[in-house]
Structures are given as structure tokens and as C-alpha cells.
Amino acid sequence: MRHRRSDVVDTAIRVLDTYGLADLSMRRLAAELAVQPSALYHHFRSKQVLLAAVADEVLARGSRPHPTGAWDERVRAVCTTLRDAMLTYRDGAELVATVHAFRLGGMAPHRELVAALEDGGLDAGLAGTATRTLLHFVFGHVSDEQTQLQAASAGAIEAEPRAESDFAVGLDIVLDGIRLRRPVDRPAG
Amino acid sequence: MRHRRSDVVDTAIRVLDTYGLADLSMRRLAAELAVQPSALYHHFRSKQVLLAAVADEVLARGSRPHPTGAWDERVRAVCTTLRDAMLTYRDGAELVATVHAFRLGGMAPHRELVAALEDGGLDAGLAGTATRTLLHFVFGHVSDEQTQLQAASAGAIEAEPRAESDFAVGLDIVLDGIRLRRPVDRPAG
């Protein structure tokens, strides 16, 4: 049977959510689509590029309308939306973080954070640094969180579950550090 | 020829630094040691456990005497030492971050940060949250940094190199956020 690019991505998300990122192989995905592995290379030039498309679709499905409030509320909204989107599918955080690290996809949150921080009064350089600091926190935290959640639900572990507020506290720590660097908050002269 | 556990780790570090983490396979490592792949399973029960030992050795080689100053200088020292240790070997950041995520090794910096933050006056819960926030930043930032450095030195890219101060600024952002949460800085009642 014949498939379109979007069919491949949809099936990849189903395989991801059912079997995990480690089992999302080109061969497994091809089998699920009832085609030869080589057929996938008609749609994507490599597995990396396929995974980038999958990550973008995960984020697109989790997207929400931008709030139009204060810069810090917008930052919080972007980070929370990103977290929720990644937690929606098994290994979603690891997938999006990996794709983002290679700059192949998942860059929408990055752009939104830079915009919010510049609207908040940060110059371009500091907005970039602050955005990367925020994203390193979010990707690291949520990957960690998801690993623990999945280990617990697999019964592999019953270690202390991370406090529910841990994400909010970590995010607030970074946000406070950013606030102190807004020129508008540090009176000139 | 017969090998000890430490011979395997030493050779693994050499393979890592020469060919990168993706090419550090059990088969490649075995060939380098002139043994069969199955021989490695006499020393390590899985590749994951071997990589944990390699990560611990990378950190041990980069370790420095702890400074005995203010809590925030100690935090800065632990983070900087960790960064330098990971940057010493090709793909060192990705290796240590991965092993740490699975809690199989590389936990020494984690313990040192918790200790420094508790000495700084944070309660155990907040010290844990702050430590995870710091480590997510350090692992994320240095992995990123090393990927860009390695891509540049491979001539693959000549993208804007990250500003040299980027690590220091990001670290200061997180540190400032932590400072605001020290009970001693927020006068009770």
C-alpha cells in the first residue's frame, strides 16, 4: 500500500508511544507500515530527519494559543506547554531534546522564548543565553521526570517520586535569575 | 592476552576520545583489546555498566581538591570542574550526562552540590531541587557546547561560536535564583 510522509510520521508516533524510542527503528516502522525499510528513504533522507519530523509533530499536537500577558507569564506558558507536549508520548522528552540538540527540529519553543525575553527588555545576547538556560532546564528536568514516571509505571522502581512542584520551583529559580538581569530592573547610572 | 577491568576502562576512554561515543561499541572495544566481544562480559555485565565505569573514570581524572570557601564559590567550583572534566574527552558531556540520567554513575558532583547548598542554608528538599536545576543546566550547556566545538573543529560548520562567557552567565542566573531562596536572606516573619 502507498503512503504519504504524514502517514509515516503518524505511524512513527504510534510506535514511539507503544514501544519507546529505542524500539522506533526504521525496520520496525517499515514493518508496521507493511513496506520494506528502504521505502522509508523515499520520504526521509535519514532516520535523524524522520525523528525531527516526529518531534515537530509531537510539539504541534501539544501546541496552545500564546497568552498575551507579561513577559514572565509568557515564558512560563511556553515552558509548561513544552513540558506537557513532551509528557504526552512515551520518551517524548528524550526525542524532542535530542532533535533540538542537533538543531533539526523542535525549535519553535526556542523562538518563542527569545521573543518573550526580548519583549521583557533583554538585549539579544542575554535573551539567547537566558533561552538556552531555560531550555536546558526544561529538557533535562522533563527527561528525568519522564524516565522516573515510566520506570515507576513499569513497576521497575518505587523510588521517591519527585515532588509535584519540582518543575515549578526549578523554573522559578531560573526566572528569578533572569529578572535580576533586566535592564529595566537595574536602574541605569 | 589477559586484561583487568581497569585496562578495559582505559582502552574505552582511548576509543571514546579517538572515534567518539557512537563508535565506542563492545565489538570495537574488544577488537582494540584483541579479545572476543564476549570477553568483555566477564568484566562488565552490560554496556551500560561499562559506560558508567568510563564516566566515573573521566570524572576522577578531572577531579580537583575541593575549595573551602563560601557555599556559592564551592558550587561554582564543582560546576566548573565538572565542565572541564567533560570537555577533556570527545563526547565526554554526552557520556557523563547519559550515565547520570540512568543513575549508574557520575553522581559525585551531585553529592558535592547538595552538600554545598545545605551548608549554604538550604533545607534538604530545596537543596535537591537546586542541585538538579544546576546539573540540568551544566549537562545541557556543556553537551551543546561540545557538539558545536566538535562540529567546528571537524570543519562541518562555522556557525557563530557561543560566547566564551555563556557558561558563566547561565550559571550565575541559576545561582542568583538559588540565593533568593536561602532562608538566611529572607528575614523570617
Place this chain on the structure above:
DNA sequence: ACCTGAACACCGTTCAAGT
């Protein structure tokens, strides 16, 4: 204690050829 030899069940990718 440390290693061999052989096997099992997989990978990503390429490429000429088919419809």
C-alpha cells in the same frame, strides 16, 4: 579468572530495478 567460538536477533543505509 579470563577468554574463545558460535550463534541469535537485530541495526541504518544504498542502489538498481520495478509499477
Place this chain on the structure above:
DNA sequence: ACCTGAACACCGTTCAAGT
């Protein structure tokens, strides 16, 4: 435009057997 069939060069891990 989308796919097949076959091949290339690999993986991690297990296990009985050897010294």
C-alpha cells in the same frame, strides 16, 4: 511518486566450552 529485493557493514548479548 512510491516501492521491492538484495546486499553491505555493522550492533548487544548469551552460553557452552576451553585454559
